[in-house]
Amino acid sequence: MTVLIDKDQGILSPALVPALGDARGDGREIAIGLINNMPDPALKATERQFIKLLQAAAGGRRIRFQCFSLPSVKRSPEARWHVESEYSDLSDLKRQRFDGLIVTGAEPVAPDLDQEPYWRDLTDIIDWARTNTRSTIWSCLAAHAAVLHLDRIARRPLTAKCHGVFDCETVGSDPLTRTATVPLKVSHSRLNEVAEADLTRHGYQVLTRSAKAGVDVFARQYASRFVFFQGHPEYDALSLQREYLRDLGRFLARERETYPGLPVSYFDAATEEKLIRFEKRARHQRHPAMASELPALNLRSDIAAGSAAAVLFRNWLDFLAEDAATPLSLR
Numbered sequence: 001m002t003v004l005i006d007k008d009q010g011i012l013s014p015a016l017v018p019a020l021g022d023a024r025g026d027g028r029e030i031a032i033g034l035i036n037n038m039p040d041p042a043l044k045a046t047e048r049q050f051i052k053l054l055q056a057a058a059g060g061r062r063i064r065f066q067c068f069s070l071p072s073v074k075r076s077p078e079a080r081w082h083v084e085s086e087y088s089d090l091s092d093l094k095r096q097r098f099d100g101l102i103v104t105g106a107e108p109v110a111p112d113l114d115q116e117p118y119w120r121d122l123t124d125i126i127d128w129a130r131t132n133t134r135s136t137i138w139s140c141l142a143a144h145a146a147v148l149h150l151d152r153i154a155r156r157p158l159t160a161k162c163h164g165v166f167d168c169e170t171v172g173s174d175p176l177t178r179t180a181t182v183p184l185k186v187s188h189s190r191l192n193e194v195a196e197a198d199l200t201r202h203g204y205q206v207l208t209r210s211a212k213a214g215v216d217v218f219a220r221q222y223a224s225r226f227v228f229f230q231g232h233p234e235y236d237a238l239s240l241q242r243e244y245l246r247d248l249g250r251f252l253a254r255e256r257e258t259y260p261g262l263p264v265s266y267f268d269a270a271t272e273e274k275l276i277r278f279e280k281r282a283r284h285q286r287h288p289a290m291a292s293e294l295p296a297l298n299l300r301s302d303i304a305a306g307s308a309a310a311v312l313f314r315n316w317l318d319f320l321a322e323d324a325a326t327p328l329s330l331r
Contacts, residue, residue, distance in 0.1 A: 002088065004029075005055050005063040029062040030320050033098045035125065036069050036087075037106035037118065037142070040079040041246065046104060049234040053306065057313035061321060068093055070125075072118040073106050090121070094128060099320045101133045105141025113145050113155070123149045134320050135225040140190060143228035147194055150220075151202040155192040162188045164240065164264025165303045166213040166231075171206045176219065176227065176315050184308035187235040188213050189243055189263075194230070204228075212264070217312070227316070233309035240266050241297060253288045271298045 032054065038046045047067060054063055067087045075083060103125065110116045122142070126149050129136040138146045147153040167183035186208075196206055196215045207227075208216040219227045232239065240263045247260035259279060262272055274295035282290055 002064065002066045003051065005051060005058055005065055029064050030100065030317060031064045031096070031098045032066070032100045032102065033093060033096075034065065034067050035090075035093075035101065035103045036067055037073050037122075038104050039107040040076050041242075043079050043082065045236075045239070045242075046234060049236055049239075050102060052236075053234055053309055053313055054317075056306070056310045057317055059314065059317070061317060063317070066096075066098075070106070070118045070121045072121045074109070074117065093125075094132070098132075099134050100316065101129050101136040102139065103129075103136065103142045103146075104139045105143075105145075108141065113141075113148055116145075119145075126150065130222040130224055130226075133224045135227060135316065137233075137316070138226065138228045139234070140230065140232055143230055144192060144194055146226065146228065147199070147202075147204070153194055153198045153202060155194050157192050158190070161261060162190050162193065162213050163243070163261060164188065164266050165300075165305075166210040166216075166264065168208040168210045168213070168216045168308070170208055174205070174207050174219070175319060176217070176312055177207055178315055180308065180311045180315075184208060184216075184311075185302075185304045186210070186213075186216055186231045186233070186308050187240055187305070188216075188231040189235075189240065190230065225319070233312065235305065237299060237303060237305035239305075241299070245291075245294075248282075248294075249288070249291055252282060252286060252290055254286070259283060266299060266303060268298045268300050271295065 034047070034050055036043060036046050036050075051065060054065060068090050069083045069087055071090060103122075106116070106118060108116065113119065116122075122145055126146050144155040148155070165185050165187055168186050169182050170177045170180060170184070188210075193214050196209065199206060199215065199218055204218045204220045206215055206218045210216055214230070216231055217227065217229055219225060244260055244263055247256065250256040251259050259282070262275060267275065275297075278294060
């Protein structure tokens, strides 16, 4: 899948994408690759979310956006067909020039990250991106995998899932967080974390943090600038709701034993009260058919989905454009 993102004209179909280098506006187009390893139910949504996010951040720039996925990520037949028919082959990644790369996490299937079936493919991408991109973004589980591979920083299990919308503050001054209005509201959905003390001890720069969720964004400079998100910058307003309903459905179907907690600062107060009452019934009457009895779900009015990510990604594109204009001898 290759699309051209042009804010003035919307998103052009692959058939309308001109040859590489045919750009208008403030310089040549920026080439962005997405290695989308999200689980099957979120595969297409993740494509759309990152396209929408980059479109909002593009300004007057033109972005060439191309999708890939690790072949070792297990897929259903339908999802595998989508990847094989719509995505570029991962082997093409190393034969092309990309200014920026975005790598998502995958649903874990092994007790340890370095035992995942896709571990070798993922670490190969980490090593390649260090010297072959201007900057790479590692999201959620991909961030945990990258720091484990690079510096043997092991993630730590949380006592409860970090799930919700969290207020984050900027730490110090960095071009990536320039003009960001704090607090930044960021979606997190994870069972593990990498600790700030471990990161700073190994030379990582913490850019944003939350009092409740811990480190949010951090970075490290190689030949490429690596930017790590423990959260999900791409999530839209309903992403956490879809995850909550998925986990609730698994509980009712006895596919998981723990009842999912409510996402933090996400549903409005009236919805939370209804869901708490529903939980009491569901624990006693546990049956898949109960899903049809869920109350209407309303979100808080102040979750500001995507607003923080739009600022960070606009600054990221600024960095890519400025760096692209700098001769290699002066970098």
